[in-house]
Amino acid sequence: MAIETPALDMPQPIAVVSITRQATGLALRLKETLPGSTAYVPARHGFAVAMGARPYDRLRDLFPELWGQYRVLVCIMAAGIVVRATAPLLRSKTLDPAVVVVDERGQYVISLLSGHVGGANRAARVVASLLGAQAVITTGSDVCQKPALDSMALALGLDMEDMTWAARVTTAILDDEPFWIYDPDGHLAPYRAALKTAEWVGESAFVAERDGFDAWTPTPSRAAWNSCGVDPRSVPGVWVSEREKPESFRAVVLRPRTLVVGVGCNRNTPTQEIVEAVRDVFQRHHLATKAVRTLASVDLKEREPGLLEAARVLERPIVFLSRQTLQTQPVPNPSSVVHRHIGVFSVCEAAALKAARTGRLIVPKQRTCNVTLAVAKDGCGS
Incomplete structure (x- = not known):
């Protein structure tokens, strides 16, 4: 049977874990051929440690340690061992790492957990190609050749x-x-x-x-x-x-992620006020903060602590646009007061529209005591 060799594009970093001496040989082989991989072997396998593998004492303690560090776990051992070791660690398919199981003789590579989101299906195919093994994929969409x-x-x-x-x-x-x-x-x-x-x-x-x-x-x-x-x-x-x-x-x-939030604020505005203003505007307009692509403001605010921290709390990047750039953007609610202070007629509306690649304003300027906000939409249908 011809073996299809996929590109080595599986997620990284990768942990390869073995238990027996024969499995450790496979782990060392994969360590050398999988970019971004680290082999973990029993401490008693000193020959493997001398070749760059990391030793461990107890498998039950190793899995919790690896779970938050690696995106892929390649486990060369019985599937039942892996199921029992990982069961207490599982959260959801969107958060768990990919888990792949390989038998000790390197004949089968099973995609066990996080086949699509985590990349276990892809990882199983890559590992199988490197070992000359058969990848075992059980997700229904792949078996039936339908989209997941x-x-x-x-x-x-x-x-x-x-x-x-x-x-x-x-x-x-x-x-x-x-x-x-x-x-x-x-x-x-x-x-x-x-x-x-x-x-x-x-x-x-x-x-x-x-x-x-x-x-x-x-x-x-x-x-x-x-x-x-x-x-x-x-x-x-x-x-x-x-x-x-x-x-x-x-x-x-x-x-x-099609929304851009333009933000203007007074100097030393607290983070909490900015974050609450964003969440309040989104709630009132039935919009999801998960749909935000970026925040945007004027370059004068690029060192404003509350604004920078608000972007971190909202888990989105923020871009700062020059006053010359903002001045060229027509807006529905220009302000002579803003122009008198910083030389542009708008911050929040202009920043939102400029940062939205092909955008239109879907929420015009909204005000709190120290914050102005506007939301533009870019991408499809904009």
């Missing part, structure tokens, strides 16, 4: 915010059962043909209440959903939007 939600999200750069209904939607995809997709900007369009039983719904499925911009209340249109033939309260679906979904909808939530 987590793989699609990874490929398209979508954040997996809520995967509660992932198993049910995955079953619908595998069994050709009906489900729905709300994706008004077409992020999942490359998979439309493969998702053949999906009912694709758009903005017409909601009665939108707007305030002149896009303050959008997600009120489902009963007539529109009836015409689709699915009830989102009982049939699970996929919600791909920066908008918050209605609470009654059963859906996997995937977030595109």
